[in-house]
Amino acid sequence: MHPIHVSVFLCNAFSNMVLACLLEPLRVVRDQTGADIRWNILTDGDRTVISSSGLSVSPEMPMVDAPEPDLVIIIGGDAFRDTKGMTAARSLGQLMRGATVIAADTGAxxxxxxxxxxxxxxxxxxxxxxxxxxxxxEVEVLPDRHVQDGRFWTCGSAAAAFDLMLQFIRDQFGASVAFDAGAMFLHDNARRHGASYPDQALSQALSPKLKRVIVLMSEALxxxxxxxxxAEQAHISERSLRRLFxxxxxxxxxxxxxxxxxARARELLRYSDLSLDQIALRCGFASSTTLTRSLRKNFVSDPLQDRRENL
Structure with missing residues (x-):
């Protein structure tokens, strides 16, 4: 997977919630998979903008100095009727050239x-x-939660923005990565029997049988x-289970x-004081050597780097 550079363009009176719903899933994908995803914050007019809840955000650089992005995220704000937005539109043209564009809230x-x-x-x-x-x-307006037309994606509310980003992640990284990114934010705190993914909190897009199997997996790490x-515990055949996944x-x-x-091992490496051997046993690996080998095989970045840097 090639690096993905993201330019996040914020308009005045933008929604913090929409920003989080678009950016946090990408952050999870970066942290969980080691994918090279980077972003920079740009603003309308290269000036400090104020969110709808009063938070000030300054641009990291002028738009003309921004590196060529693979993805541009535009988050409109409550001041969308202001004709000064023409300046934003003109400056965005160069930034968006050839990039995938996500416009959320009033970004359209x-x-x-x-x-x-x-x-x-x-x-x-x-x-x-x-x-x-x-x-x-001249625009064909649809009432859908989010719409894709070529390289342009548009959506409205924060919830729709979250759904859109999960779809983008699914297209770029696969359904299982998108599922994990969504589950990170959608599960509740009532973990039954230590389950990481309670069945009541899983995406409605998944079948009940698949949800049940994933809960069983998370309870037996x-x-x-x-x-x-x-498969037997889910009351389906092994062949059917494989087809379902x-x-x-x-x-x-x-x-x-x-x-x-x-994923559980990486979480423990980052946020616990457990030894590698202890983490390996808690995550179903025979030894720290086996765990380390598997981590390095499945992630682009060195998953032990965070722990070394914090020593």
Missing amino acids: WVLARGGFLNARNATLHWQLLEEFAEKFP ETTQSVLAL WAELQTTPGRYYLLLRL
Whole structure:
């Protein structure tokens, strides 16, 4: 996987919630998989902007100095009707050239004002759909949660932004990585029997049987079970279980189980004082050597680096 550079463009009165819903899933993918994902913060007019809740954010650099991005995230704000947005639209044209573009909240308004959405499908915050359609008749406005038209993705609320980002991650990294990124934020605190992924909190896109198997896996990270044993507990055949994982997560049960154990190991490496041998045993590995070898095989970055840096 090649590096992904992200430029996050914030407009005045942007929503902190929308920003978090778009950026935090990428952060999880970076931390969990070792993917080379980097981002910089840019702002309208290269000046400090104030979020809708009053937080000040300054740009890391002028837009003209920003490195060429693979992904541009535009988060509009409550001041979207301000004609000064024309400046933003013009400066965005160069930044967006060739990049995938995600416009959230009122970000579609900024794009439409610059003519970037002409003859394209788009959406934005549900309260503004009618006004947007009247203002920009050359844009095909859809009431969907998020819309993709070529390299342009648009969405409205924070919840829709979160769904959109998970879809982007799914396209770039696969369904299992997207599932893990979503589960990091969607599970509740009522962990039954120590489960990392309570079945009531898993994505509704997954079948009940698959949710059940993943809960079983998360409850047995230390004493691992065979795929056959998991299938029997879920009351399906092993062959059906394998088909289920491939159909819904595009991976095998064994591979997904391994990634759950490695994710737990990485968490313990970062945030606990347990020795490597102790972590290995808690995550179902015979020794620290086996664990280290598996971590280095499955992650681009050295998963032991964080621990060494904190010593």
